[in-house]
Amino acid sequence: DAGVIQSPRHEVTEMGQEVTLRCKPISGHDYLFWYRQTMMRGLELLIYFNNNVPIDDSGMPEDRFSAKMPNASFSTLKIQPSEPRDSAVYFCASSSYVGTELANYGYTFGSGTRLTVV
C-alpha cells in the first residue's frame, strides 16, 4: 500500500478563496482523521469519520470548515472562505481497529498539506 495520500502538498491562496484538501486513506482502514498542526496550538483533531460517517466534528474551528467522506477511499476538507489564521499544516490519518481496541499500530499519517493563506 502507498500509505495515506494527501494532495496538494502545498497550497498558497488568497484570503477569501475556497480551499479543498484531499485525502486517500489506506485501503481497509475504517477510521479517518483530519488534524491541523501549528506552532502555537500543536496538533489539533478537527474531525474523524468511521465507515465514512462523521463521528466527532467538535474540533472544527468554525462553519467555514467542512469535511466529507463520500466513500471509503476519499475524503475532503474544505475551507470557505479562507483566512490567514487558517495557515497551518493539515494532516489526514487513517486507522483500523480489532474488536473495540485500537490496533497496535495506531494511526498512519499522510505527509500533510501546508496551507498558506495570504
Added chain:
Amino acid sequence: GEDVEQSLFLSVREGDSSVINCTYTDSSSTYLYWYKQEPGAGLQLLTYIFSNMDMKQDQRLTVLLNKKDKHLSLRIADTQTGDSAIYFCAESKGGNYQLIWGAGTKLIIKP
C-alpha cells in the same frame, strides 16, 4: 482529565543516549505510542507499548512505562543526526477511538 505532557526540547550530543519523557493522566489508557516527525513530513509510528507491559526494546529504542506514576519514556541509544526530529507521545483508551497527543519534544543533536 485528558492531558499528555512532554518537555518541548531536548539537546544531546551525537553518540549519547537520549531520554524523552512523557506523563499522562488517564490510568485507563490501554496503548501508549511514540511517533516521530521529521521536518516537512507527517508523523510516523516509532513504537508502542501496551499498558500491561513495563518495558519494550526495539533495537536502539527502549520504552519504559511506569503506570503508578503515569510516566512513559523513550530512550534512544547512540543518538545519530538522523534522529533529529520531534517526538510525540500519545495515549489511547479502550473503546475510545481517539489518540490524546502530547505537544511533542524536539530532539536537537549536537556534534
